[in-house]
Amino acid sequence: MVPNTPQSLDYELFKRLKKYIKGLKIQAIKGRNETSLYSLSEIINIDHDLIMSDLTLIGVSDGIKEVFCVGSLIQQLSNLIGYNRIEEACLIGAGPIAESIVSSVEFEKCNLRIVAAFDSNPAEHSEIAGLRVLGMDRIGEIVQRMHVVLAIMAAPRIDSAVAAKIILNSSIKMIWNFTELALSEVGEVVVVNSNLQGDIIADYKLLLQRYYNRFGLK
Numbered sequence: 001m002v003p004n005t006p007q008s009l010d011y012e013l014f015k016r017l018k019k020y021i022k023g024l025k026i027q028a029i030k031g032r033n034e035t036s037l038y039s040l041s042e043i044i045n046i047d048h049d050l051i052m053s054d055l056t057l058i059g060v061s062d063g064i065k066e067v068f069c070v071g072s073l074i075q076q077l078s079n080l081i082g083y084n085r086i087e088e089a090c091l092i093g094a095g096p097i098a099e100s101i102v103s104s105v106e107f108e109k110c111n112l113r114i115v116a117a118f119d120s121n122p123a124e125h126s127e128i129a130g131l132r133v134l135g136m137d138r139i140g141e142i143v144q145r146m147h148v149v150l151a152i153m154a155a156p157r158i159d160s161a162v163a164a165k166i167i168l169n170s171s172i173k174m175i176w177n178f179t180e181l182a183l184s185e186v187g188e189v190v191v192v193n194s195n196l197q198g199d200i201i202a203d204y205k206l207l208l209q210r211y212y213n214r215f216g217l218k
Contacts, residue, residue: 009080009081013054013057013058014081016046016050016051016054017054017058017077017080017081018081019044019046020040020044020046020051020054020073020077021074021077021078021081022044023040023043023044024040024070024073024074024077025074026043027039027040027043027070028070028071028074032070033069033070033071034067034068034069034070035067035068035070035073036066036067036068037051037052037055037066037068038066058080060073060076060077071188071215072214072215075149075173075215076215078147079215085147085148085149086149086150086174086208086211087111087112087113088112088113088114088115088146088148088150089112089113089114089115089148089150089151089152089176090114090115090116090117090118090139090142090143090146090148090150090151090152090172091114091116091117091118091128091129091151091152091154092118092119092136092139092151092152092153092154092155092163092167093118093119093153093154093155093156093159093163093179094117094118094119094122094125094127094128094133094154095119095125095154095155095156097154097155097156097178097179098117098125098128098152098154099128100196101152101154101178101196102114102128102129104196104200106199106200106201107200109201110200110201110204112150112152112204114128114129114131114152115131115146115148116131116134116142116143116146116148117129117131117132117133117134118133118134118135118136118138118139118142118163119133119134119135119136119155120135120136120155120159120162120163122134122135136159136162136163136166137166139151139163139166139167139170140166140169140170140171143170143171143172144170144171147171148171148172149171149172149173149174149211150172150173150174150175150176150207151167151172151174151175151176152176152178153167153175153176153177153178153179153183154178154179155179156179157179157180157181160179160180160181161181164181164183167189168186168187168189172189173188173189173190173211173214173215174189174190174191174192174207174208174210174211175189175190175191175192176192176194176203176204176207177191177192177193177194178194178195178196188214188215190207190210190211190214192204192206192207192210
């Protein structure tokens with residue numbers, strides 16, 4: 001049975017793109033910031049010219065460029081095949097701040113779907129937005145499995161620094177921060193510091209635009 005694939009993508013191309021992502025992640029784990037298509041070809045055992053042809057077909061390459069940023073290429077391909085669902089987010093913190101966010105009319109207009117929630121004390125804050133709250137130690141595992149790239153920070157100040165450290169070591173690429181602790185961008189992670197009294201919709205649009213710009217997506 002052929003699984004669902006993003007519209008307009010040939011199934012064989014879809015499968016190859018998944019292999020490209022796998023090969024790129026191997027290079028990322030090894031600490032490589034850049035890769036040549038010849039290097040990627042050797043890792044995944046797919047002909048260099050076919051890789052070049054595929055990347056040109058989907059608009060990632062001009063048919064000449066040989067060297068790519070590993071992180072950016074992973075994000076571009078992941079978004080293309082639907083791995084990264086930017087309309088979905090995980091919620092870090094399930095207390096009063098988080099409750100205020102998910103019940104906000106302005107937040108609802110952003111059309112974001114909360115797909116996972118985490119808290120330092122899941123026994124006390126056991127459910128939010130219809131989801132069972134998990135412990136902070138599950139963040140890396142869950143966001144990786146669900147291909148979540150956006151984290152909404154709503155933890156109290158005492159937990160914010162710990163939560164931020166966990167997130168920065170996960171596959172998260174965007175942090176929408178509603179905590180008292182202002183966060184700075186680190187590496188490839190895009191950060192927007194926000195508050196419920198501000199223009200939430202404008203802040204969300206800013207977050208997405210920075211993400212697109214960072215990874216050359218739009």
